[in-house]
Every structure is written in C-alpha cells, then in structure tokens.
Amino acid sequence: MSIVKEIKPLIAAVLKDHYGFSTGETDLTINTTKPEFEGDYTLVLFSYVKQLKKSPEQLGNEIGDALIKAHPQLFVAYNVIKGFLNLTISDDYWRQFLKTNYNNQQFGFGQSKNQKVMVEYSSPNTNKPLHLGHLRNIFLGWSIAEILNRSGYETVKSCVVNDRGIHICKSMIAWQLFANGATPESTATKGDHFVGEYYVKFNDAYKQQVDELVAKGMEKAIAEKEAPIMKATQQMLLDWEKGDKDVLALWNKMNGWVYDGFGITYKRIGADFQKMYYESNTYLLGKQFVEAGLKEGVFFKKEDGSVWIDLTADGLDEKLVLRKDGTSVYITQDLGLADQKYDEFKYDQSIYVIADEQNYHMKVLKLILQKLNKPYAEGIFHLSYGMVELPNGRMKSREGTVVDADDMITEMVNVARTKTEELGKVKDFTTDELKELYDTLALGALKFFLLRVDPKKRMIFNPEESIDFHGFTGPFIQYTHARIKSVLRKAGDVSVNANIIETSEPILKLEKELIVLLEQYPVMLDQAIAEHNPSVIAIYVFNLAKSFNTFYTEHSVLNAETETKKQFRLMLSSLTAHVIASGMSLLGIKVPERM
Secondary structure, eight states: OOHHHHHHHHHHHHHHHHHHHOOOOOGGOEEEETTSOOSSSSEEOHHHHHTTTOOOHHHHHHHHHHHHHHOOTEEEEEEEETTEEEEEOOOHHHHHHHHHHTOOTTTTOOOOOEEEEEEEOOOOOOTTTOOOOHHHHHHHHHHHHHHHHTTOOOEEEEEEEEEHHHHHHHHHHHHHHHHHEEEEEHHHHHHHHHHHHHHHHHHHHHHHHHHHHHTTTHHHHHHHHHOHHHHHHHHHHHHHHHHHHHHHHHHHHHHHHHHHHHHHHHHTTTTTOSEEEEEEHHHHTHHHHHHHHHTSSEEETTSSOOOEEOOOOGGEEEEEEEEEEEBBBBHHHHHHHHHHHHHOOOEEEEEEEEEGHHHHHHHHHHHHHHHHTTTGGGGGEEEEEOEBTTTTBOGGGTOOOOOOOHHHHHHHHHHHHHHHHHHHHHTOOOOHHHHHHHHHHHHHHHHHHSSSSOTTTTTEHHHHHHTTSSSSSSHHHHHHHHHHHHHHHHHHHHOOOOGGSSSSOOHHHHHHHHHHHHHTTHHHHHHHHHHHHHHHEEEEEEEEHHHHHHHHHOOOSTTOOHHHHHHHHHHHHHHHHHHHHHHHTTTOOOOOSOO
C-alpha cells in the first residue's frame, strides 16, 4: 500500500471522530509537499473550511494534532500554510520502506485484476513502409499494454493490417507498369520500402497524366477520373473483389514483400502482437449488425436502399452504415471486427490506438455499439494521439516526403555514435559492445522522445534534441542508470546489511526527496493506466533520475560519513536503479549497465 493510501483513511477518521463529518477517501486531495515548504505530503483544506466553519489555520492545527496523537509512529510534525496542512512522515517509515523494497524485483508490480484488455495498435497499410507517425502509434500501444500487464491485467496486443483497397492497387499497378519484373531481392531493397517506392511512382505518373489531360482542355476534376492509370487501378480493385486469380497472385506476392519488411522493423523496435487481423478478411463483417439494427429501430433505410443511423440527438449527425449497393463502409467493418474480437477474447476493455483524426469515427463506433446493447460497448476506449511532425513540417506519403521508420532509426544510431564519441568514455568497449550501446541509446532516445509527451498533444520530433545526454531525454536517464550501476559495482563485495539502517541516524533532505519519489512508483503506474498515458511514467522516471543526480552530487555513497549511511545509500541507489530500469522497460527502453 502506498503512503497516500495509508494516510487517507486516517484523515477521514479524524474528520469523522472530531467533527462528525463523513468524507470519501477519493474526495481527499493529498499532494507531495512543495520543495520550498517543510513536510512530505500536503492535505488541501479548502473544501472543509466552509462546511466545518473553521479557519484554515485552526482546522489544520486540529487535524495535525489529532494525527500525531493517534499515529505517532507515522506522523512526527506538521505545519499549516494558507489552507494547506503539510505532514512530515517519520524517518522510521521510510527506513522500513527501503528495507522491504531495496532488493524487491517485484516492486511496483500489481496483483492480478482478473480483467482482460485488448490493445490494438500499428494498423499499417501494405502499400508503404512504417514511418515516423507509425512509431508514435506503436510505442504508445506497446507501452500501455506493458503498463497494464505489469499492473495485473491480462493483455492481448493486436494489429489490424489495411491490406486491401484502392491505395494497395496503386502500388500494384505501378509495379506492373514500371518494375520490369524487379523484386526486393533483385534490387537488394527491404520489401516494404520496395513496394512503397511504387506507391510514389504511381502518384508521380498520375499527376503527370492529369496535367497532360488538363493541357488538352479537360477540366481537372474530370481529368482526375479519366487518367488511364487511375482507371486501370479502379479496374484492378474490381477484379480483386471478384477474385481474379492473377490479381490475387500479385496482391499476395507484393503483400508478402511488405510483411517481410514489417517483420524486420517490428523486431528491431521490439513490437509484438498476439493477434493479427487483416482487412481483406474483415471488410465484409458487420452486415449482420445492419439487419439486427433495422429490426430494433436503431438503423433506418432511405429511399435509395442505403442504411443509416441518426445520431443527431447525441450531438452528432446521420451516419451511413451500408451503401445502397449493399456494400460495407468502414464503420460497418469496425462494428463486425469489435464483435469478432469479443467473441474470441471476451475482453473487459478494448483500447484502440488511433490518431486524433479519427476521433469522430471512434465516437460513432462506441455509440452504435451502445445503442445495439452490446455487452462490450462500455469497454471501448479510443487512445487518441496527435500527429508527429518534423521541424520542416508535416509528412505526406504520396509525395514521398514521409520519414521511414528504418531511416529514422539509422539516423538516430548515427547521432548516438557521434554524441557518444564526443564524450570519449567508451574506449574500452569492443566493436560488438559499441554496436549494442549505439542501438540502445538510439532506440531509447527515439522512444522516450515520442512517449514523453501527452498522447493527446501534437508534437515535433527533433533527432538532435532527443539524444542530448543532459536534457529531458532517454539517454540522460540511461546514463544515470549506468552511473548508479558503476557505483554498485565499485562497492564490490560490500554486503548490504538492511538491519543496520534501523538506527536513529536522520535521513537527510536529498535522501528524503529521493526515497519519497521511489515510494510513488506504484502510484504512477495507477495514474498512467487511469489516464491511458505512458508519458506519466516517462516524466516520473526522468524526475527520479534528476533527483538521484542531485543527491549524488551532494552526498557520497561509497565514502559516506558513517557505515550506516553507506549501507543506507547503497540500498537507496539499488532501488533507484531498479525503478529506473523497470520504468524504462515499460516504455520499451533498455538501460545499459555501463556507458
């Protein structure tokens, strides 16, 4: 149990016993005391002042006196400042916390919740490689699944591959027209990059044909429909839907190239999935919802035969769920897939990691499922995130201005190599050790930079800034971990005697700040889950690393003033290293033992 969870019922009991005032523990606001004031945790008094008809100072003093009298082993001092009761926790509490957890590899882990959560992320198209925008999606999805798993939830990571449609046929047509039989093997090109090049070639050729038709006097809107390459692509899509053998063979071959390429990238960045869904298998799903919805009066049919749902009473508008020709739209497919996933996994919550451009679509999906009384409707959650841009602006796939994930990782490795060589501290590393270190730093910098920002916010990614060893970055935290491990290695055969710290030797200010932060780790996990927000962990681990560095600058570990202090600080350092490694692992980031 965290100290805040321990304090809340004690305060609630004081309010009840002394004033006859009942309050729920969730209504109590307790924060970490600000550094400029004495104390460890602060109770906000304002919401009780008016109801209890007491001044903030009087109320704070009465509560503080009552807590110290009833629980002297926990509270040793208090002060009241302008409606805030600052409580000082006994050093014995912190010593016992450290003794219990300094070598506890399960610290921060939650008990089984007996709940299953599906996390759907990545959702790539098979006409282009993964790009920087995909990386934010993938890192968010993987991280939130890992945080949930560590906290006691059973998680299922899934991916829906967009492997059909007009955009896929564009790459196929371009390959037929321009490849002359070339393959990824014959060109020594990674499969997804190879196919993506033909998507760009299609758009170049399409633009040229449209310009030529316009030059001959055709209106642009008509030219865009009549361009030969577009008409051929539309015909290919019709042939695919009819099951044309040759078209399907080409489709399977080119998708296979892309999947091979995706697999290499996923392995490199540490992404994995328990279940893969393919739009080619799911695009016909959901039609059964239409019939059921019509019978129940949830949907209605227009004169042309198309089927809709009226969501105007819910602040939205009318939404098409089935075209007049009987074909599905995206929302219909998603309804069917949500049902299929539930039948297969019986999830309690289904998290969709999808960019904020689909906020409206996801609102409609959940609302329709609720109106159809689906048992899993309330568990649908959209983890919406903002787009990633580069310093020079937004990326566009069809114009070939997207930064491929592989290229970005390669660039990050080069930056990591340059920055590390500038520091000149790796002369005793072997070639293989250096390669592993550069990869660890590069991916750590990339993941941390993309995860440190609240998902809802748009962001600009700057490779140079992300790998600064002194800033709000992954490498700064990785370096701190390596620094701690170096201290622990130098301690050598010094065996930590946890019992020796049970003395009256006071805990110093910077030691206290560090231990208070460490104790909050499980609370941070709970907050990250409640907010579906891995940046909570990123910010926490950064603050922990910063706090350790401040402490270490002021206080020696190995040459501490007394043996008791040395043992205490070794335990403090050990737990800090563990929590940094644990927190970073939730972000998918490795921490090196030395740098």
